[in-house]
Amino acid sequence: MAAMATGGKRGNARLPPEVNRVLYVRNLPFKITSEEMYDIFGKYGAIRQIRVGDKPDTRGTAFVVYEDIYDAKNAVDHLSGFNVCGRYLVVLYYQASRMQKRMDNDKKRKELEELKQKYNVSADEVAG
Template sequence: MNAQRTARLPPDVNRVLFVRNLPFKITTEEMYEVFGKYGAIRQIRVGNAQDTRGTAFVIYEDIFDAKNACEHLQGFNILGRYLIVLYYQQNKITKKMNLQKKEDELKEMKARYGVDDE
């Protein structure tokens, strides 16, 4: 068994990478070209909505390929933009969404009961 397979990985390492600072006109094919050099890819989702442009999710088949890609592509220059490559962390996203939901509920209750912030 090779040493890579027996190495312990940090808890935040997973098969899903979240990529930011992508050129808006990058295609999925170009993404496969760049990220595919590091291993088999299960799926790539490039953001195309106004608030998700310039971002993508890259899902590798193997966690070690994702780790290798993350280490090598962090700061990689594509069309004059330097990539930000992070491990996707569902709990951070969920926490942020829950916080927003709580803030919205609080605003609604304040409005319903006529409570001012001052």
């Protein structure tokens, strides 16, 4: 009876700190639909939201938000490496700080390229 009161499958399980309800999925087929994503990820628990990337720089990626953190962990455990249309999924816990850092680096790289073009500087001149 005590096991049922704590949620049965969950018990007193401690989760690693990176575990959260939001998953970041990479290596998706470009033509995958939200409905197909719900079919795949919905088997592991109630989903609050799925956002499939539809821009050139976000295609092949998605965010999946579960209602329950344990369902999200279960999905990561079972779907990392899952084959969808010949592509093996990469399923990660979303980490805002890492995503922001990546976006900042991309922005800096773009600004550097624009300055190189503006001032007609080649990569050799920058490195030398």
